[in-house]
Amino acid sequence: MPQCGVSLRRAYAYRRRIRYGAVMAPSPSSPEQPVTLRERKKLRTRRALADTAVTLFGERGFDGTPLDALLEQVEVSRRTFFRNFRSKEDVALTAVKELWGTYLEVVDATEKSGPLADVLLGAMLGTLERMDEDWYRRFPPTLRLIAGSPALDGHALRHCAETQTELVRRLGVPDRLELRLLIEFFVAAWRCALDEWLPDCPPGELPALLRRSCSSMASSLALEA
Amino acid sequence: MPQCGVSLRRAYAYRRRIRYGAVMAPSPSSPEQPVTLRERKKLRTRRALADTAVTLFGERGFDGTPLDALLEQVEVSRRTFFRNFRSKEDVALTAVKELWGTYLEVVDATEKSGPLADVLLGAMLGTLERMDEDWYRRFPPTLRLIAGSPALDGHALRHCAETQTELVRRLGVPDRLELRLLIEFFVAAWRCALDEWLPDCPPGELPALLRRSCSSMASSLALEA
DNA sequence: AGGCTAACGCCACACTGTGGCATTTTCGTC
DNA sequence: GACGAAAATGCCACAGTGTGGCGTTAGCCT
The missing domain is CATH 1.10.10.60 (Homeodomain-like)
Structure with a gap:
């Protein structure tokens, strides 16, 4: 419960991590x-x-x-x-890292055709189906941990950004700018869905929330003041 | 036995934690x-x-x-x-924090009318005009620092997320989901523009890059595989 | 059974961040 | 100009995280 400002302490070794992207254990x-x-x-x-x-x-x-x-x-x-x-953050974010690791695998195994936005969404839906019961038990508490600690949030955001970079690399497309924008947008929709799911984390409702979030993307651009 | 002193210190830090996102010195x-x-x-x-x-x-x-x-x-x-x-990260990211602080001020002073996407873009263009020469001297090196250190990147992303939350609060709109999506999308466009600007950081070209990035938002949604 | 090697535990250290307390500097007022 | 109050500073000690060295243990292989 004491959510102190101690969070800034763990930055030290994290800073010195040169081999940052290296995987330390088998996926x-x-x-x-x-x-x-x-x-x-x-x-x-x-x-x-x-x-x-x-x-x-x-x-x-x-x-x-x-x-x-x-x-x-x-x-x-x-x-x-x-x-x-x-x-310390790494061990706390295990469930998050497992999710994105699986997502990259699912994207690789997906038949890329049609709108890329649908591909990204479909891959995440497939990923959510592939995660096992144990993961669904660990994931919501992890989200609450992230929400309660800025240090963890920063780490999670950074890991997410790395995954996005990797996605751009694997989906290599002539127009890098638009591809990256699309991926950023999709991840934003994912985060919005998580936020709505977060309080109670009703099991099984996450896919529906994600679909709703993604279907709001286009209309958000036309939002009026 | 040492637990006593520890708990006292934590309790004190817990009080101070409340102003985590607060500015420590006059903006x-x-x-x-x-x-x-x-x-x-x-x-x-x-x-x-x-x-x-x-x-x-x-x-x-x-x-x-x-x-x-x-x-x-x-x-x-x-x-x-x-x-x-x-x-340590805080002092390194001073230029970034100044930028977003000014952005929030400009948004507050902006007449909100028409498409919100245009409002967000216009406010950032206005912010870039308001920053002084000294800031333009410190900003590019700061970006290179961020690109070279995952720890700094994480902190910058976290600060950005806080600013976005604050934006949602200030622009309060019935449909929170779409508003948040739009803001996330705009910030993503801003980051894309920065990435293209980064290598050489040609002075004065940042607004054009941002415009281009923003104008690609709509078409990115329709990107095909 | 016995050598080989990966994993482990222990120790010492570098670095960041915080609280306590005495000291200096500045402000407001007489 | 002097003086008490308030604020900023410097110094000290300590908690906590992460790293390298090195001897020891335990599983692997023949």
Whole structure:
């Protein structure tokens, strides 16, 4: 609950991250099952950290919970934690990163034809269908964490921006400007849908909200004062 | 046992957290000239810090420059610095914050009539005219700093999001969803224009780039794969 | 069984940001 | 011009995050 201004503290190491875009662990959505005991163990602690983080931060607040509290509960050393996650924000945003990772995969596997706006929307709807029950349990608390901590919000926005850049790269189209504008617009619609979904997060209603948000895009341009 | 002191400190910080988005010093664009010597002195060190920060971070990189280097060069103690700025990122983003602060003022002073998209664009063009020469000298290096540091980018995105929220509040309109979509779209167009301006930042060409970006908004929605 | 190697834990350190308190500087007033 | 009040500053100590070094453990492979 104490949502202090401590949030600005975590900026330090985040600043120094040169290899920012590097992936530190195998993408959770890639279906490669860990075969060896070592890999299974590592994945288990990874999940335990991400899972405990959401609940623990949800109880005591992101800024008000020292990282040591999480480490103590999961019984992992600090060194091990930072081999699995890049920062305190990183572990808290696991669900968000999984979403966008899956979205990129779905976009790649989508047949690109017709209006690009429909392609982007369809891919997100497909992504929402692919996420499992466990993810839907972790995602709403994560959104509340983001809403309550400016530091987390900044990280989430930054990750979103990276995903957008990657989208532009993969959808490569002659007119870069219009493509980028379209993607920015779609992501904005996604965020608007999330905001309306956020208070109660009624399960199953997110696709409808997203559709409504996207269908308002055109008319918003003609909005009069 | 040390928990006692910690909780006290957190409680205090919690009170101060409320003015997270608040400006810590008199807005530089508000024409209130400081009359007393005390105010003039404070403003002078503020400007010195922001100015030196841009050049120093530009030379050695934002992540690679310890805050102490800046403090030593300006000959200010750490305590004084943090009374003027909330964080290392804050001082680096001074030019950006000045821009959006002025933008909000211009929007308030604008006659709202006709398409809101035109109002938003016109206000930004007016803002660009109002910024002085000193600002145009500091803004491009700031953009390069942002492009080179994910941490700065995250903070800039977050600040931008706050400004958008404030815009929605001030332009209060029955249909919040469409208004927010429009604002998100306009800011996206602004960012696109900045990206095209960024490499060389030819002076005076930014308004034209912004116009072009905005005029592409409608056609981007109809983009085909 | 035993070597190999990835993962781990522990320790020390750099850096950012905050509170407490004494000191200096400026303001308003006599 | 002097003086008390208020504000700004400097100095000190500390919490918290993230990193590198290095010895130790535990799973893997033959």
